[in-house]
Amino acid sequence: MHTFLQQLAGLIGPAHILTEPADTAPYTLDWRRRYQGAPLAVALPGSTAEVAELVKLCRAHQVAIVPQGGNTSTCGAATPDGSGRQLIVALRRLRQIRQIDTDNDTLTLDAGATLQEAQQAAEAAGRLFPLSLASQGSCQIGGNLSTNAGGVAVLRYGTMRELTLGLEVVLPDGRILSQLSGLRKDTTGLDLKQLFIGAEGQLGLITAATLKLFPQPAAHATAMVGVDGIETAIAWLNALRARFGDRLTAFEVIDRNCQQVLLRHHPKLMPFSAPWLVLIELSDGGDAALLNDSLVEWLSRRDMSDGVVAQNETERRKLWRLREEISESQRLDGPSIKHDIAVPTSALPALVNDCAAALEADFPGIRIVAFGHAGDGNLHYNVSYTRPGNVDLFDDEAAVNAIVYDHVYRLGGTLAAEHGVGQLKKDWLARYKDPVALALMRQLKQALDPDGLMNPGKWL
Structure with a gap:
């Protein structure tokens, strides 16, 4: 591998190849601290052309590539194995804002830009890029695309798949697929960008994207309200849609156990207690006071146990901060x-x-922490306790997963809504995914990456 690393240094510069354990450490452990890898090195290319030459070199030497964005994956999708032969390719140096077209409402930028940088670039141009995640300060656009990220505003704006108009991708043979189109209508054949969105870096390495922008909302109305059950929450969702249409931007739910986790770690933020909380946000281009009054009037005709409507931007941000702190609070609370x-x-x-009920039957006293994006049916359904005396919670993981996923698929659902599959769920995907669909995906993988060098060990 010494010859390979020398040639790689000649391509991207020796300063942009990390080999010392102290330097590679931030790239080798996943966000949940569940997967630890040992890479050959970490490469930090500085342009799409460098990425293309790097990929060609890897193919010539049969070195596997693990693409990595902000390393915020919760499924081990961006973590190498322990062989010491896989090259992490991190795109943090590719973060240029290439173009903002306000007449066409598009933003073209490098894949290494963070989500927050994309949001800020749009805002500076008087526009909105609506994807919003708790990790937006560190997650990167390439990673958002590779997992088809969703977030809190999918109800109105859709996932990254719906927000993307064009991509630039380095293919496994080093060719550059350049389709950074701002077109919203194009019927000239297959929409190839869709192959790479959600593929978790297994079909190619995304280096840039053209994304949809929207008008900045002039008004928000935001409320956090307690309801007596999930049935009431879904009834409210349907009623809000009927009343406010696409002004309903977000509809989040938080169960009682999740509220208790928040209370332990953020007592000053958490003044609520109800069987379920719903976080509602409306937005439009009209008058803020009128929108707020409309939501207050709608809520006044509902039975609610507790609640507050934000009266200003500070209060609105406080309600959203409560929602955004859930994942970190859960991590502080222990494994799940x-x-x-x-x-x-x-x-x-x-x-x-x-x-x-099924989990309780097999694990009496089990603790379920549930929250998420009820507006699009996506729930983060986490188990943080199964039974007394269980030293390792993950001893029960297979049994718990089987119960949860059996119920999910019986109801026409999916085991991966927005975080991807990665290493964590690859065996479960093989069990539940339509075998014809999975076979077609593997055929595409074989056609594009016959040597199996793009992010090996993941679900394809």
Whole structure:
């Protein structure tokens, strides 16, 4: 491998190759601290052309590539194995804002730009890029695309798949697919960018994207309200849609156990206690006071146990901060068996009630922490306790997963709604995914990457 590293240094510069353990350490451990890898090196290319030459060199030497963005994956998708033969390719140096077209409402930027940088670039141009995640200060656009990230505003704006118009991708043979189009309509054949969105770096390395922008909302109305159950929450969701249409931007739910986790770690932030909390946000281009009054009037005709409507931007941000602190609070609270699941919104009550009953039957006293994007049927359904005396929670992971996923698929759902599959769920995907669909995906992988060098060891 010494010759390979020398040639790589000649391509991207020796300063941009990390080999010392102290330097590679931030890249080798996943966000949940579950997967630890040992890479050959970490490469930091500075342009798409350098990425293309790097990929060609890797193919010539049969060196596997693990693409990595901000290393915020919760499924081990961006972590190498322990062989010491895989090269991490991190794109943090590719962060240029290439173009903002306000007449066409598009933003073209490098894949190494953080989500927050994309948001800020749009805001500086008087526009909105609506993807919003708790990790937005560190996660990168390339990673958002590779996992088809969703976040809190999918209800109105869609996932990264819906927000993307064009991509630039370095293919496994080093060719550059350049389709950074700002077109919203194009029927000249297959929409090739869709192959790479959600592929977790297994079909190519995304280096740039053209994304949709939207008008900046002039008004927000935001409320956090307690309800008596998930059934009521879904009834509210449907009623809000009927009343406010696409002004309903976000509809989040937080169960009681999740509220208790927040209370332990953020007592000053957490003044609520209810069987379920719903976080509602409306937005439009009109008058803020009128929108706020409309939400207050709508809520006044509902039965709620507790609640508040934000009266200013400071209060609005405080409510959203409470939602955004959930993942970190859970991490501080200890290990959990995580599920990033989705079912049709109409099936959420059945999932919550039936799955909890089945888990309780096998694990009396089990603690489920549930929260998420009820507006699009995506629930983060996490188990942080199974049974007394269990030294390692993950001893029960397989049994818990089988119960949860059986219920999810019985209701027409999925085991990976927005976090991807990675290493964590690859065996479960093989069990539940339509075998014809999975076979087609593997055929595409074989066609594009016959040597299997792009992010090996993941679900393809």
